[in-house]
Amino acid sequence: MARIGVDVGGTFTDLVLEITGKSDRAGVFVHKVPSTPHDQSVGVLRGVLEICELAGVHPRDVTMIVHGTTVATNITIEHNGADVGMLTTRGFRDILHIGRHKRPHNFSLQFDVPWQSHPLVRRRNRIPITERIMPPDGTVAIALAEDEVLEAAHLFKARGIGSVIICFLYSFLNDAHERRAKEIVQSVLPDAYVSCSSEVVNVIREYERFSTTAMNAFVGPKTALYLNNLENKLREAGINAHLRIMQSNGGVSTVEMCAKRPVSILMSGLAGGVMGGRWAGAMSDARNVITVDIGGTSADFSTIPDGQVKIMNPRDTYVGAYPVLAPMIDMATMGAGGGSIAYIDEGGAFRVGPRSAGADPGPACYGRGGTEPTVTDAQVVLGRLDPDQFLGGGIRIDAELSRRAIKEKIAGPLGMTVEEAALGIIRILNSNMSLAIRANSVAKGFDPRKFALLPFGGAGPLNGVALAEAVSAREVIVPPAPGITAAIGLLVTDMQYEFTRSVLTVLKDVTQEAVGRLNGVIDELTTQCRTSLEDDGVPAYRQRFVRIAECRYHGQGFELRAEIPDGAVTLENVERIKTNFHAQHRRDYGWSFDDVDVEIVTVRIIGIADTPALQWPELPAGAVGPDADALMFVRRTTFDDGKTYDTPRYDRSHLKAGNTLAGPAIVVQRDSTTLVPPGYRARVAANGNIHINRHTA
Incomplete structure (x- = not known):
């Protein structure tokens, strides 16, 4: 019996497969494949088949696949959702336009109001209907004008609208009018994606309820199409596993439920990392952890006090600028990752992100046509990423392309050496991320000095110690498979x-x-x-x-x-x-x-x-010093102090429990690279975690 977690990121799709039961092959296998932004299901299916082959498992033996997806998130970011029609109580047509009359930036004369400039439902498609439910007990004051609903449904049909929301005042007290209106709309538009506010979020506050329902319909058709298409592709490939989807609240649900309420998976791709970080911290009895998930496109941060994942207050649950009353893990997100582009802005300032090179063309060093310098290019120039070891040698990268991009775009214009410019890229990135970590911890009453910082994602362990220094975290814990931790989180979730x-x-x-x-x-x-x-x-x-x-x-x-x-x-x-x-x-x-x-x-x-947590295999015991076969080679590497050292590389797969590495050192594995700066020591735990602390004589 096997189960798979698959997490789609902006650059790579990460997979973990666990074989359970009495099989001689019981164990855990990890894998990465490039993401396919044009259709995420292509990369997911490829990854599932490849990891099954890697583990020696027949696809039909997979019983469950848990998927973290960014499909719904990307729709909101790119503003390319469905054309939505809306039925609402007469007199309340403009609730979505008025909002709460809050200015996003109180003292700016050029501010944008996203819910007006990019409305989820255009005004011409918001149709008022005569009806009225009254508080406090849901009494019907004015009966539903069914002829108006029927006329509106025919209007939507004529306009080619295939996604409709029904949002009546006080429907959380009595949803009879919404249910009847839905029946009428579906009689005219049987294939339409129809959402009632009482079905999506049956709570008080009309603006937030209307906005949440509008978001559900805006992302719903494409999200449902993707989820059902993925399920069908898996079936066609002979994979009859139950497909489950990670939700924004840190739980998983069925394809059917998530297709009906896609607002519940708007943060699906981010939640898995938090759950995986909590799992890795728990293996080392660290209940106070700050998770730092740095991938190719973005970085996500969450503070977990006493092992309890925090859920955001309803007043804070926004996606973009739109309020969405769906439970979400409390986390901060920013455009900072391995693919983040460094540039000089119009004012001459040196900046990094939020624009990203993504998976295509990717960083300059990938040799796929990218010419702008990225964080990955900076790491290559500083010697922290070895061209012949990137992704276990699966992707060959060209260090000269990195140097050329940084020289032309940053170093030359600013009068720096290439190494100084590369180090500047890393420092700016870390400064931006440390501010986000403080906003999610100190600003919310949590003292980072009592927390372990847990970096993961493909780029997380490269920056972990620097970020821990910046926020004064007590130690750094690097999970066994940092680049796959978000996927692991999918298999430790209820x-x-x-x-x-x-x-x-x-x-x-x-x-x-x-x-x-x-x-x-x-x-x-x-x-x-x-x-x-x-x-x-x-x-x-x-x-x-x-x-x-x-x-x-x-x-x-x-x-x-x-x-x-x-x-x-x-x-x-x-x-x-x-x-x-x-x-x-x-x-x-x-x-x-x-x-x-x-x-x-x-x-x-x-x-x-309740779902049984993934069991990571324990490492065999070793001496304080690593075995000779763990040392790969020694290369010159530049660290954050600006100095360059002869730095040994260690193969993580050959490290044993109890091994201790004195910095400077670099630990290499297929899915990530861990940086141990001078003055620090890394200790390998039996559970596979690496604990990094400042060395005290």
């Missing part, structure tokens, strides 16, 4: 389904009627979770449920999560919800108002099917 419902309840002097209404919502959402898990073949003994009340102080604008105690909510235990909210408020803000009324806004039930 299946999750989440359902929400807004049910405004002030907990001061709460009545039995209000408690009964709250329990009714909890039971209904739990049943929805249980049904989804059962439909996916998850037995009852593997199911567990997390119950969340999203609360605020009465009068506040946004909520924080507080756990709901087990069992039915009663007048006696409702105080525990308030206590949990106060504690969360203190963790996030450093203080709480214990005497102010607490209000539940939304109930969220998370149904989880």
Whole structure:
């Protein structure tokens, strides 16, 4: 029995295959193939077949494939989603245009308002419908004008619109009008991608609810097409494995669910790295870790305190400039990676990123026509990446092309040597990334001195020590397969389904009627979770449920999560919800108002099917000094202090538990390269992690 994790990045598609059971071939295999941006499924299928061949596994023996994808993310970045039609309550046609009347940059005269300049639904396609549901109990004040819905559906058909959203006011209290409108639209447009706001995000706040539903329909058709196409290609190749998709919240779900609610996978490609980083830290009993995932195009950072992955507050869950009320792991992302382009801007400033050379043409050293210098080219010039060892020798790179690009674009215009310019590229990159790490840790109340920095991705371990120095992290932990860690994260993730419902309840002097209404919502959402898990073949003994009340102080604008105690909510235990909210408020803000009324806004039930974590094989024990066959060769290498040293290269596959390497040293493996600067020591743990600390005599 085998299962595969496959993570698509901007430059490479990473794969990990685990063989489980009593097979003599039980173990873990890793692989990388170039990404295929024109159609990610091509690279995914190629990688799956190649890693099966590498592991000696027949494709039909693969039982599960977990996929992290950037398809939905790329659609939002490139603004090339579906042409969406919208039905909304008469008088509220311009909610998506007005937003919250917030200026992105308060003091700028040239600022752009993305939700207006790049609307998810053009105004001509936002059709007002006569209907009205009223709070607080969802009473129908004005019946749905079905003839107007039918007329709008025919208009959409005439305009060739194949994606439609239905967003009526207060549908989270009563969704009857949305459901009926959907039936009418589908009678006219049977093949259309139709989303109701009550199906996508059944919560309060009309702008955020409308925006989330609009995003769902904007990315939905292409995302659903990709997921279904990938599933079909795998079947045609004889791979009958269950295909699961990583969600933004760090859980996995089915193709069917993600095709219906693609807003849940907008951060799919990033979440796997965080989960993989937590897994690698846990192997070394490091519960406080800062994950640093540096690939070819971007860098992602997340702070994990006490082993708990943080979920962003609803007020912060934006994709681009659009609010999306879908649970997402709290992380920071920036355009910084191996393919990030260095350039001199119009003002003469030396900059790096966010533009990237990507997979095609890639860095100049790839010899595929790229002429602009990248971070990878800088690493090659400094001697940190060996041309004959890149990707285990799988890709030959030309150091002279790197030198030429840096000389022509940076060194010459700025009057520097090529080496000075290359070192400048690395320093600028690290400075930019350290600011992002502080924003995700210090700015949110976490002291990096108590955290281990965990760098991974193809480029992460090259920058790990420099970033740890910049933010004062206590140590650096490099996972066993850094370039594949995001893919590993896909195999250490539980299946999750989440359902929400807004049910405004002030907990001061709460009545039995209000408690009964709250329990009714909890039971209904739990049943929805249980049904989804059962439909996916998850037995009852593997199911567990997390119950969340999203609360605020009465009068506040946004909520924080507080756990709901087990069992039915009663007048006696409702105080525990308030206590949990106060504690969360203190963790996030450093203080709480214990005497102010607490209000539940939304109930969220998370149904989880626990998944066994991937078991990385332990290394054999070795001496303090590595075996002779671990030393590959010695080459001149320039480090961040500007000095050049004769630096030994060690083959990571020949390192054993207990081996200690004194810097300067470089550890080479097929999927990444680890830099150990002068003054540092690297120790290999039995679990395969490498711990790097400053050497003290």
